[in-house]
Amino acid sequence: MNVRKQFAKYVSQNIFGMIGISLYILADTFFISQAVGADGITALNLVLPLYSFIFAIGQMIGVGSAIRFAVEKGQGKKEKYPWFSNALIWATIFGAVFTVIGFLFPEHLVALMGGDASIVAVGAPYTRIFMSFSIFFMWNHVCNAFVRNDGAPTVAMAATLFSSLFNIVFDYVLMYPLGMGMAGAALATACSPIVGVLICLVHILSKKSSLHFHFVRPDFRRLCMACQVGVSAFVGEMSSGVTTLAFNYLILGLTGNTGVAAYGVVANLAIVAMALFNGIAQGTQPLISDYYGRNEQGLIRRVIKMGLCLSFVFAALIVFVVWRFAAPITAIFNKAGDPVLAMYAEEGLRLYMLGFFFAGWNMLGASVFSAMEEARAAFAASMLRGFVLILLCAFVLAAVFGMTGVWLAYPAAEALTLVVTFAGLRKVLRTGFERNTH
Numbered sequence: 001m002n003v004r005k006q007f008a009k010y011v012s013q014n015i016f017g018m019i020g021i022s023l024y025i026l027a028d029t030f031f032i033s034q035a036v037g038a039d040g041i042t043a044l045n046l047v048l049p050l051y052s053f054i055f056a057i058g059q060m061i062g063v064g065s066a067i068r069f070a071v072e073k074g075q076g077k078k079e080k081y082p083w084f085s086n087a088l089i090w091a092t093i094f095g096a097v098f099t100v101i102g103f104l105f106p107e108h109l110v111a112l113m114g115g116d117a118s119i120v121a122v123g124a125p126y127t128r129i130f131m132s133f134s135i136f137f138m139w140n141h142v143c144n145a146f147v148r149n150d151g152a153p154t155v156a157m158a159a160t161l162f163s164s165l166f167n168i169v170f171d172y173v174l175m176y177p178l179g180m181g182m183a184g185a186a187l188a189t190a191c192s193p194i195v196g197v198l199i200c201l202v203h204i205l206s207k208k209s210s211l212h213f214h215f216v217r218p219d220f221r222r223l224c225m226a227c228q229v230g231v232s233a234f235v236g237e238m239s240s241g242v243t244t245l246a247f248n249y250l251i252l253g254l255t256g257n258t259g260v261a262a263y264g265v266v267a268n269l270a271i272v273a274m275a276l277f278n279g280i281a282q283g284t285q286p287l288i289s290d291y292y293g294r295n296e297q298g299l300i301r302r303v304i305k306m307g308l309c310l311s312f313v314f315a316a317l318i319v320f321v322v323w324r325f326a327a328p329i330t331a332i333f334n335k336a337g338d339p340v341l342a343m344y345a346e347e348g349l350r351l352y353m354l355g356f357f358f359a360g361w362n363m364l365g366a367s368v369f370s371a372m373e374e375a376r377a378a379f380a381a382s383m384l385r386g387f388v389l390i391l392l393c394a395f396v397l398a399a400v401f402g403m404t405g406v407w408l409a410y411p412a413a414e415a416l417t418l419v420v421t422f423a424g425l426r427k428v429l430r431t432g433f434e435r436n437t438h
Contacts, residue, residue, distance in 0.1 A: 003299050006287055007306050013153045015279030017144075017160030022275035024167035024192065028185050029268040031171045033333045035181060036122065041333070042257050043123030043182070045264035046113040046248060050102075050127065052241025054134050056234045057094050058141030061087050061223070063285075064230020066145035067370055070289040073149075073210065085214045086222045087142045093218065095135030102131020114248050119257070122182055129186035133193065140193035143200035149286045150210050155203040163196035228375040231382065235366075239386025240271070243410070246391055250398045250406055255344065259403065262344035265333045266352050266407075273353065276314045277360040280307050281367035288371035301429065304368060311360030322353045348407045355411035358418045359385070365421035369428060377424045384420055389413035 032040040065087035072083075102109070106128035110120045140163070148156040167188050174184025204211050227234070244267055251259040284307050291299045322329070330345040331337075362385050369378035390413040397405030397412065 003287075003302055004306070007284070007303055010148075010153050010287055011280055011283030011307075011310070013157035014148070014283035015276055017157040018275035018279040018282070019272070020157075020161040020164035022272040024164040024171070024189070025271050026268055027168040027171050028189060029264065029333060031175050032182065032185055034335055035175050037336065039118060039122050039257070040182060041261045041264040043110070043115065043119045043126065045244065045260055045267060046115050046119060047110060047123055047127050048267070049113060049241035049245040050109060050131065052238055052244070054095075054098055054131070054137055055141065056237035056241070058091060058138035059145075059237045060227050060230040060234035061091050061094070061138070062142035062145035062230070063233040063282075063370070064226035064228065065142070065222075066149040067229045067285065067289055067373070068226055069146065070149040070286055071293045071373060073290075073293070082214075082216060082219065082222060083226070084142075084146050084211045085216050086219050087146070087226065088139065088213060089216065089218050090223050091138035091142050092135055095138040098134035099132050102134065103128055106131070113245065114252055116257075126182045126186040129183060130190045133190035136190075136193040136197065140196040140200075143197050143204065146211055147200045147203045148282070149289070150203065151286075152203040152208070153283070153286070155200065159196040159199035162199055163192040163194075166195045167192035229370045229373055229378065231370075231375060231379045233370065235379070235382030235386040239382070239390065240267075240274075242387055243390050243394075246394055247406060247409075250394060251403070254398065254403055254406070255340075258338065258340050259344055262341050262348060263406075265330060265341075265345045266348040269329065269349065270352060273318045273356060274359070276318075277311055277356065277363045280311055280314075280360065281363045284364065285367045285371045288368055292372045297429070300368075300372075304364070304425070304429075307364045308361060311364060312357070315356040315360055318356050319353055322349050326350055344403060347404065351404065351407035352410050355414040358411065358414035362414055362417050362421050365425055368425065372428060374424075374428050377428055381417060381421050381424060385414055385417040389416050 029041060029044060032044055036043075065083045069083040106124040107120050109127055109131075110123040115123055140159075144156050144159055147159070170188035170191065171185055174180045174188050178184060180187070203209055204213075244263075247263055247267075248260055251263050255262075284303050287303050288300050291297075291303070326346040326349045327342070329349065330342050334341050334345070362381060366378050366381045369375075369381060390409060393412040393416075394406060394409035397409050399405070401408065
């Protein structure tokens with residue numbers, strides 16, 4: 001298939017899938033803001049780092065194992081089944097640990113995230129329910145990554161979209177007609193990955209599938225090999241949780257719960273925007289892994305150029321829309337019409353979203369590093385943008401500029417990371433194929 005058509009197919013379907021994920025998070029925020037108010041948004045934002053940690057482990061195991069599988073498949077190697085089986089088994093083990101912790105200690109977790117007594121009362125039932133389904137969240141990440149890398153991006157997209165649609169519909173049903181409040185929102189979210197796994201089984205159980213599950217002893221060596229190339233997916237997912245946690249603590253000290261609620265609006269809208277760039281990064285990864293396995297350097301360069309151009313176009317559109325419509329967008333989530341919340345959220349949207357001019361390219365770069373098995377480069381780029389620079393910029397700029405500094409921390413960190421990302425891309429494209437050949 002023509003490389004442009006392959007790019008369009010994989011990227012568009014991954015974008016739709018990622019938008020589906022982000023829309024159910026946005027729907028959670030909207031329904032909770034209407035049914036529970038600012039305390040509900042604050043509680044949701046405080047527990048988002050727990051989501052991120054569970055998703056990050058699932059992404060690292062799933063994406064990393066699927067990359068190893070795709071490279072070996074491109075090289076014509078036959079030993080590919082253990083990657084899928086091993087990934088599912090380890091996902092089950094980690095998911096069981098999260099389930100036990102979330103079921104037994106939800107109040108402690110919400111308090112640890114910074115919640116006071118009123119927020120703990122609202123957030124603890126939500127936390128207990130969604131963490132009790134951790135195994136299904138992790139299975140969903142593993143199955144989706146392998147189905148996408150096994151040449152079925154349409155099925156992977158359908159799994160993501162329909163699980164998200166399920167979540168949105170049952171958010172409404174459980175929170176309003178049934179009056180379950182935050183517990184209803186949690187139950188809808190917790191059941192959605194089951195839908196995703198069932199749809200992925202359509203491909204996994206088909207004759208076209210290269211994926212077969214076998215009960216094998218958990219292979220820690222293979223887990224480590226997968227995590228080496230999946231670490232950028234882990235850091236990319238985990239960084240949102242770390243950023244949210246750090247920003248929550250900073251904002252609680254600067255403006256209290258109202259500021260955290262405003263950040264909740266900004267962060268959840270940013271997740272929707274981030275879906276576009278995640279879709280580009282995840283859509284290009286199977287192509288680059290395949291081309292890398294076949295030593296097609298020219299095709300990889302073409303895919304990277306198309307990804308960079310598309311990322312810039314999306315960033316420009318996002319910034320234009322946010323700067324033009326920040327006030328009406330904020331009003332959707334501000335049912336009480338709180339002028340302070342509106343002021344913080346509008347400024348936050350306009351400044352925070354500037355970071356996407358750089359973030360899209362950084363995410364694409366980290367995906368390229370992982371797809372070409374450059375674990376160190378992927379880890380370095382992801383750590384810089386996800387932990388080191390974002391935390392440094394947040395604390396320094398918040399100390400100097402207050403809330404304005406908090407909003408500027410994200411674009412500042414992404415801009416600094418971009419220097420390292422571009423330098424790494426030049427080096428990897430020059431030396432990666434030499435290593436692969438030998």
